């Protein structure tokens with residue numbers, strides 16, 4: 185053994201872990217609600233195009249950089265080149281990615297905590313712990329901080345166990361559970377009145393929206409967030425891949441599964457909204473737009489569950505278990521970013537690194553909860569609207585310009601000896617040098633106007 189670095193034990197293990205990272209609140213909540221308010225299937229079409237045209241090449245840049253460097257994001261970016269200015273730029277970019285991962289996790293853990301609280305509410309009702317149910321339904325500081333703390337501890341415990349025993353083992357348990365719950369809920373919702381109207385709203389495209397720049401932008405942002413790009417999550421997961429693994433194929437599988445999950449989640453959420461409407465629940469706001477965002481998850485759906493009596497309690501238990509599981513496997517991937525830095529650069533032991541990073545992030549989360557109005561959406565916007573695309577561009581540039589073509593080829597050839605004759609190799613190196621950064625920047629500049 186030359187290194188003590190962890191490694192995914194199989195392709196499936198990697199795919200489940202990477203899809204576990206990718207599939208989260210972004211898929212089950214973000215995507216369906218964006219689709220609902222942006223022309224249904226028109227958004228779906230643009231989203232699919234963005235996922236494959238912009239996000240997949242950027243994902244490949246991260247996976248390839250990670251496996252090439254076999255290191256955390258800071259070390260990886262700072263040692264791609266021997267030239268001092270490039271080393272320094274790499275270091276700065278790596279530290280920025282680390283900081284953004286920490287901030288994303290600090291708001292993501294808060295939202296995951298809300299999901300856990302919403303899961304505890306029906307569980308407490310079933311057990312007839314009325315006081316607990318009304319506490320976990322309330323929006324108190326104590327509830328939010330405690331739930332976020334529970335999520336932090338779970339995340340720390342999983343990450344402390346390492347790549348194979350922690351990330352891979354838990355993704356392998358949780359992801360199949362997630363699929364079963366999701367499909368079960370869809371089947372149930374389709375037995376209810378109104379579901380087909382939701383399906384229509386989702387799948388009949390409002391094609392007039394296709395040329396809307398705002399729609400294209402939100403679709404790109406959504407694809408970036410959903411594939412966990414720009415902060416070194418996919419880079420570090422790539423660094424735990426074996427040399428024999430075929431990177432373009434694994435990346436394509438992750439992209440397909442992630443978009444597939446988003447699509448399927450839409451089959452649950454949109455019909456559920458229309459079922460709620462059929463039950464007399466207000467689903468449009470005063471401007472006539474579909475209620476999206478937090479109100480959808482925390483008001484419309486709970487109101488629906490409430491009207492369904494006993495079945496509703498079980499449904500809400502299943503729904504918020506789904507949300508909590510999806511979010512947990514994403515949260516662990518974000519924690520791996522600082523933990524891998526602390527282990528590889530500062531020589532901390534993994535459990536200590538996990539506790540330290542998780543502890544720092546928890547403190548940030550609690551500060552955000554305490555100053556919610558001022559901080560929460562500011563942190564979300566700063567990290568997901570500004571930092572993620574900019575860092576995404578940098579990562580493409582590092583893979584395309586700092587690594588030489590022959591280095592890329594050598595890395596990709598390890599798991600795919602015939603790579604040179606593939607369409608992927610003919611397009612991708614050029615693509616991440618010029619096209620991908622330009623597309624991302626163009627969309628980014630648009631978003632500032």
Ligand code: TRP
Nearest residue numbers: 206208209210211409410412514
């Ligand atoms: N992709 C996850 C989701 O869709 C969230 C997530 C995990 C993420 N890791 C990330 C987002 C890194 C941005 C960057 O919910």
